[in-house]
Amino acid sequence: MNVVPLFSDKKEANSLWYDTIHWWLEPSIKFRFVETGKEYWFILGADSQKPQSNKSFFKVLPHSTHYERFKRGHEGEAYLRFGMYSKKNFDEAKGDTQCECGHISEEHDEDDASCLYEDCGCKMFESFQVNLLKRKKTVTDIVFLKEQDVKDDPLAWNCFNANKYSKT
Numbered sequence: 001m002n003v004v005p006l007f008s009d010k011k012e013a014n015s016l017w018y019d020t021i022h023w024w025l026e027p028s029i030k031f032r033f034v035e036t037g038k039e040y041w042f043i044l045g046a047d048s049q050k051p052q053s054n055k056s057f058f059k060v061l062p063h064s065t066h067y068e069r070f071k072r073g074h075e076g077e078a079y080l081r082f083g084m085y086s087k088k089n090f091d092e093a094k095g096d097t098q099c100e101c102g103h104i105s106e107e108h109d110e111d112d113a114s115c116l117y118e119d120c121g122c123k124m125f126e127s128f129q130v131n132l133l134k135r136k137k138t139v140t141d142i143v144f145l146k147e148q149d150v151k152d153d154p155l156a157w158n159c160f161n162a163n164k165y166s167k168t
């Protein structure tokens with residue numbers, strides 16, 4: 001399975017990969033998923049061949065079916081890859097382009113781009129497209145935590161300490 005941090009700017013993605021991720025030692029790469037209720041924190045870090053410029057990353061995300069699928073299905077190994085995303089609005093989309101609501105472009109109102117299905121809450125057509133970049137790293141250190149357990153995990157603890165507990 002892939003874990004895919006998303007970027008809209010290809011230059012930014014490439015320089016982050018070559019400056020940081022490229023130098024990571026694969027067995028040391030860590031994925032940490034810390035559940036805090038409705039959200040989870042995705043934390044990414046590793047030991048680097050260039051420790052002086054090493055970085056770790058985190059992002060707070062809402063729970064999703066993608067997340068649940070990954071949690072159940074990863075079997076202890078995943079690829080870290082970057083993805084480029086682009087948005088298409090109603091005017092740019094073709095008739096069969098799928099909206100985030102699951103219905104295609106043609107099933108949206110021509111005037112205000114809202115979904116024509118009455119039981120669908122979609123107010124405005126919006127489509128995301130993701131292209132995966134080729135470079136990847138294999139990650140085998142994958143841990144799911146509850147927030148009360150972060151103190152036992154150095155990477156998660158450092159992240160929560162710096163970005164949550166010191167900012168009250």
Ligand SMILES: [Zn+2]
Binds near residue numbers: 115122
């Ligand atoms: Zn819809």
Ligand SMILES: [Zn+2]
Binds near residue numbers: 124
């Ligand atoms: Zn829609």
